[in-house]
Amino acid sequence: MEGDPATAAPRTRIQQRNMRRVLDAALEVFSAQGFRGATLDQIAELAGLSKPNLLYYFPSKEAIHHQLLADLMDTWLDPLRELDPAGDPMDEILGYMRRKLEMSRAMPRESRLFANEILQGAPRIGPALEGELKRLVDEKAGVIAGWMEAGRLAPMDPHHLIFSIWALTQHYADFDVQVRAVLGPGHDPFAEAGGLLDTLYRKALTT
């Protein structure tokens, strides 16, 4: 236990720095290649470590990936958590959409890591989807449904409203290559998307 960084909190600065390096390199490689497409060689090289040294910090490839996903789930749902039942309905929905789009812009690698995992059937994160995620979405969908019943928003299925926000915002991170290929040079996809999504939801949600 004493000298095992993988099962205990790191205590030296070098350990902390190296573990962060590994996780950052792993995020880069896993998000671009998927779990099986990624190799420890790539991660080790990007992290500036030898492969055995990398495996000193984490017991296995699977463990690195698991750590990344666990860390991600922590922050990934923050924008939705912040949706305030006491706020103004339109502001809250538009604010949620903007926070989600900003997260896609700032964390495209995390978005792609997540997308890879879901695309492949969520073999590692499935339980969290049916548990933590479902609970949070059900709760917030209830809030939105209340707003709609009170006539403060146009009525529609709140779950699918949330899905639509996920789809639209994550698309710009996950399909970035395609978006840029079609637009050509001289564009700022995220800024342009922000404008369109604002208009779209404002009109759609107005009673």
Next chain:
Amino acid sequence: MEGDPATAAPRTRIQQRNMRRVLDAALEVFSAQGFRGATLDQIAELAGLSKPNLLYYFPSKEAIHHQLLADLMDTWLDPLRELDPAGDPMDEILGYMRRKLEMSRAMPRESRLFANEILQGAPRIGPALEGELKRLVDEKAGVIAGWMEAGRLAPMDPHHLIFSIWALTQHYADFDVQVRAVLGPGHDPFAEAGGLLDTLYRKALTT
């Protein structure tokens, strides 16, 4: 050349049947595991062939994948091609959205194959995105822009309008696992999505 199914059109029924089996099995495996995650063993087993026999029909793993993507690009853009400049603007946009959603419902494996490719930076399909795809999108975006300038649709960026339709419709194929995990049993995600998307775009595009 005579007996090489990979470079010539197959001429026997057995060859045709086996090549179709291989491509169908490969679609299943590639779409679920990504290119590197897929193995020839899996594909061969699913196709009911031995691995060497599989490699008699296609020269390499890469060749199978390439064939799938090439076939897919052919049909993937059909819904957009059908958008008719002479039609009613609202009907045309909503019709396009519905055809795209129906394609996601009927061809989820193809959608995920495509998503995997884009997520990983479109290493094999990149040129087609900047060429064929961009040309078609630019053309149809021009049509839509004309409708908006004529006051027949609410004004918005037509490229991003098209992206939004891609994002929303493909989401239900690519993130199917997540959607179903959150909704729980007893739902028909595609039918429910159809209703919401219809309302969403109808309101957003009305002047």
Next chain:
DNA sequence: GTCTATACTCTGATAGAC
């Protein structure tokens, strides 16, 4: 046309020196 056997490479993981 299809199979068995196998060559060769890549990859995840370990042993052991320093």
Next chain:
DNA sequence: GTCTATCAGAGTATAGAC
């Protein structure tokens, strides 16, 4: 704590019998 050397298994692809 970090490195060199290396193993065992998986994976793509080929050779050659039938």
